[in-house]
Amino acid sequence: QQQVKQSPQSLIVQKGGISIINCAYENTAFDYFPWYQQFPGKGPALLIAIRPDVSEKKEGRFTISFNKSAKQFSLHIMDSQPGDSATYFCAAPSPRFSGGYQKVTFGTGTKLQVIP
Amino acid sequence: EAQVTQNPRYLITVTGKKLTVTCSQNMNHEYMSWYRQDPGLGLRQIYYSMNVEVTDKGDVPEGYKVSRKEKRNFPLILESPSPNQTSLYFCASSMTGPQRPLLYEQYFGPGTRLTVT
Numbered sequence: 001q002q003q004v005k006q007s008p009q010s011l012i013v014q015k016g017g018i019s020i021i022n023c024a025y026e027n028t029a030f031d032y033f034p035w036y037q038q039f040p041g042k043g044p045a046l047l048i049a050i051r052p053d054v055s056e057k058k059e060g061r062f063t064i065s066f067n068k069s070a071k072q073f074s075l076h077i078m079d080s081q082p083g084d085s086a087t088y089f090c091a092a093p094s095p096r097f098s099g100g101y102q103k104v105t106f107g108t109g110t111k112l113q114v115i116p
Numbered sequence: 117e118a119q120v121t122q123n124p125r126y127l128i129t130v131t132g133k134k135l136t137v138t139c140s141q142n143m144n145h146e147y148m149s150w151y152r153q154d155p156g157l158g159l160r161q162i163y164y165s166m167n168v169e170v171t172d173k174g175d176v177p178e179g180y181k182v183s184r185k186e187k188r189n190f191p192l193i194l195e196s197p198s199p200n201q202t203s204l205y206f207c208a209s210s211m212t213g214p215q216r217p218l219l220y221e222q223y224f225g226p227g228t229r230l231t232v233t
Contacts, residue, residue: 006158034221043120043206043224044159089159103174104149104222108158 006107019077023090030092120225139207147212148190
């Protein structure tokens, strides 16, 4: 079953606009929420991540907002640029009781296109 | 340069012909994993390995085998490939450990595009 639901599937934003991608999770044991960015022909790469003890994390133009009660987290890309055009994946690793992580569940991905 | 390498990058094969996709990392990572990427389905985990000789199933393990005899290598084996295994495959590695919170960043390889006819 899908434990991480990502939306929208695709997104077109004007240059300078704000891109927003949402993820909802079901497993309350998840305690780490990374976002990965994937350019065509490349493997995904970690973009930004958040832990549920904070509600927001900002790195440059990228911000994660986290709503623990709603079990949702979002990626906001401010001042979107054509170079941000890529596929974005949210993820939630399943924690192990003894520490570390084991299985990793990814969202289905959002293809972002930023047009000039 | 820290990296995850996969070979081959492209492979076209026929149904039933056994194949192996190799994965190697040079970061001394304990955790390694295989994913397949399909349109509309995102990345789905096939198998993962917490360390040498320790492997476990992900969400879509059917039709695949893995082994972890050395820390740096984690090959993916398709003993009898079928057309529904046509996909883009990624290997990834990361640190792991007994303590949480833990910086968890997976490093992905460049991908292997497999076509089974």
